[in-house]
Amino acid sequence: xxxxxxxxxxxxxxxxxxxxxxxxxxxxxxxxxxxxxxxxxxxxxxxxxxxxxxxxxxxxxxxxxxxxxxxxxxxxxxxxxxxxxxxxxxxxxxxxxxxxxxxxxxxxxxxxxxxxxxxxxxxxxxxxxxxxxxxxxxxxxxxxxxxxxxxxxxxxxxxx
Numbered sequence: 140x141x142x143x144x145x146x147x148x149x150x151x152x153x154x155x156x157x158x159x160x161x162x163x164x165x166x167x168x169x170x171x172x173x174x175x176x177x178x179x180x181x182x183x184x185x186x187x188x189x190x191x192x193x194x195x196x197x198x199x200x201x202x203x204x205x206x207x208x209x210x211x212x213x214x215x216x217x218x219x220x221x222x223x224x225x226x227x228x229x230x231x232x233x234x235x236x237x238x239x240x241x242x243x244x245x246x247x248x249x250x251x252x253x254x255x256x257x258x259x260x261x262x263x264x265x266x267x268x269x270x271x272x273x274x275x276x277x278x279x280x281x282x283x284x285x286x287x288x289x290x291x292x293x294x295x296x297x298x299x
Contacts, residue, residue: 140231141226144211145211145270148261153168158169158289210222213270223228234295235273235275236279237272277296
């Protein structure tokens with residue numbers, strides 16, 4: 140199984156992904172942002188397609204080795220299309236989940252995370268461009284949920 144975990148910066152994707160990895164046996168977390176570190180010198184907009192392509196390749200390897208995968212990143216509609224097309228050959232269920240806390244919640248320091256000025260400016264952009272309102276999967280307002288509650292809601296969606 141593959142879970143595409145979408146949402147703006149600071150929506151809780153990484154924290155919820157870690158919790159899902161604890162709850163689901165044999166689950167790997169492919170965090171697209173971590174792949175950016177390989178080409179950190181490259182401008183973000185130029186690196187996004189490369190990072191997504193690399194994450195798709197890593198996801199393929201994990202799925203072929205019998206692992207579930209949580210693929211997390213702020214996904215644009217064209218990213219969903221590419222991912223679904225590229226991973227369709229694996230013949231495993233793919234679930235889309237978008238975390239969409241209220242904007243004012245996303246703009247606060249949550250947990251131990253301290254937002255940078257760039258992140259504070261980028262979060263409203265994600266909301267304005269409807270990045271967190273996809274045509275795929277479900278949308279969860281996790282403003283008032285713990286990461287555990289959000290992970291369990293995702294598992295309930297998958298079980299249905």
